[in-house]
Amino acid sequence: MTGNHEPDTAELDDPFPSGDGDDGIDLSSREYGVYECTDPDCENVVLSLRDSGDHMSCHGESMAKIRDWEMDVKPPELRQVLLDVFGLPRVGLDICLCVIGEGPVSPATVAEELGYDQSTITRYLNQLVEIGLLEKSQLNRESGGFVNVYHSIDLEDMRRESLIGFYVWAGEAASLIEEANLTKAEYSDGAGDQQLHDVFWEAFEERTK
Amino acid sequence: MVTPQRLLAVVVDRYDRVERPLSAPEVASATDADLDAITEHLQRLVECELLCRENGGVRPTVTGREFLDLDVDPDSIVVVEIPDECE
Numbered sequence: 001m002t003g004n005h006e007p008d009t010a011e012l013d014d015p016f017p018s019g020d021g022d023d024g025i026d027l028s029s030r031e032y033g034v035y036e037c038t039d040p041d042c043e044n045v046v047l048s049l050r051d052s053g054d055h056m057s058c059h060g061e062s063m064a065k066i067r068d069w070e071m072d073v074k075p076p077e078l079r080q081v082l083l084d085v086f087g088l089p090r091v092g093l094d095i096c097l098c099v100i101g102e103g104p105v106s107p108a109t110v111a112e113e114l115g116y117d118q119s120t121i122t123r124y125l126n127q128l129v130e131i132g133l134l135e136k137s138q139l140n141r142e143s144g145g146f147v148n149v150y151h152s153i154d155l156e157d158m159r160r161e162s163l164i165g166f167y168v169w170a171g172e173a174a175s176l177i178e179e180a181n182l183t184k185a186e187y188s189d190g191a192g193d194q195q196l197h198d199v200f201w202e203a204f205e206e207r208t209k
Numbered sequence: 210m211v212t213p214q215r216l217l218a219v220v221v222d223r224y225d226r227v228e229r230p231l232s233a234p235e236v237a238s239a240t241d242a243d244l245d246a247i248t249e250h251l252q253r254l255v256e257c258e259l260l261c262r263e264n265g266g267v268r269p270t271v272t273g274r275e276f277l278d279l280d281v282d283p284d285s286i287v288v289v290e291i292p293d294e295c296e
Contacts, residue, residue: 096286103213103250104257104276104287125288134286139275145292147258147272152285 028067035063047170049163085169086162087131091116091124096133100152125150133158179203211240213250214283217259220251221269221277230266257289 027034033051037044037058044058045066056063083090091114098113099105107125111118128134128150135153138146152158180200194202211219219240223231231239237247251267254260259273281287 095288099288100286101284102287103253103283104217104259104289105253106256107288107290109253109256110288121288122290125290137279139272139279141258141272141291142261142270147292148290149276149279149281150286150288150290151279151281152287154282 025069026067027065027069034066034069036066038062038064047167085166086133088133089124089127091120092128092131092133095121095124095128104149132161176204210246211242211250212283213253214277214281214287216240216247216250217254217269217273218277220254220260220267221274224268230263230268232266235266258291259289 031050033048033056035046035048035052035056039059039061042058042061044063046056046058046063048056051065054062054065056065083093094114094116095110098110107118107121110116111121114121125134126136129136133153134150137149137151139149141147153161216236220231220236223236223239233248233251234244236251237244240247251260254273255262255267258270259276260267261270276289
């Protein structure tokens with residue numbers, strides 16, 4: 001058993017770097033699909049969880065699957081994105097992965113397995129309840145009082161909720177990217193004497209309120 | 210392989226029929242499972258106060274019965290926190 005501790009920032013670094021910015025991705029081998037509208041004036045790009053072949057369409061035009069992508073920018077760390085999307089702390093994710101499918105376990109057992117303090121486990125269990133990934137039920141204790149049981153919401157519901165939640169987050173991020181790509185002329189419409197960067201950050205803050 | 214949750218259900222069912230605490234070999238025999246694995250699962254269920262030790266065997270607690278009523282998916286996440294542990 002490792003010593004109990006609070007996780008520090010260094011431990012939260014992503015151990016799975018998603019690239020140094022020079023790599024391309026062969027999208028044809030991915031289980032998901034990224035499609036773009038074949039209408040050059042449309043510029044719509046969509047993500048499909050599954051490969052939809054040639055059946056995707058946009059305003060009556062066919063959509064073409066993007067087969068490969070050269071990354072000119074460093075992509076975000078995948079783990080960090082997931083943590084950010086759900087507000088899910090690393091410890092919370094560790095707890096989920098540690099106990100899923102293991103049946104009833106005590107916080108003490110989880111703490112020992114993960115090398116965290118027991119109070120840390122309890123705190124993050126409650127955070128997972130706040131996020132909506134776990135439910136907390138109180139059962140009667142034989143010797144009096146109550147026992148807390150933290151358990152998953154329905155797994156299918158969890159899958160659907162988390163996937164839609166991620167898509168909503170990704171949609172918001174995509175909209176912000178679109179915002180940043182507006183031309184100066186488009187920004188200037190109605191912006192008076194404001195500087196371009198001021199207009200952008202105002203719009204950014206408005207959107208992220 | 211019998212899961213701890215399934216094991217709890219077996220203990221409840223068998224205890225209600227024989228009305229006495231069950232030994233680990235008895236439970237292992239009822240589930241046709243490895244005694245070491247059963248012993249480990251029973252210990253964990255006792256730690257979670259879903260079972261309690263009595264007269265050399267185990268019996269279900271009120272908490273254990275209420276837990277089964279929750280009908281939690283055995284493949285899901287289940288952590289049982291008893292008050293002493295969080296204080």
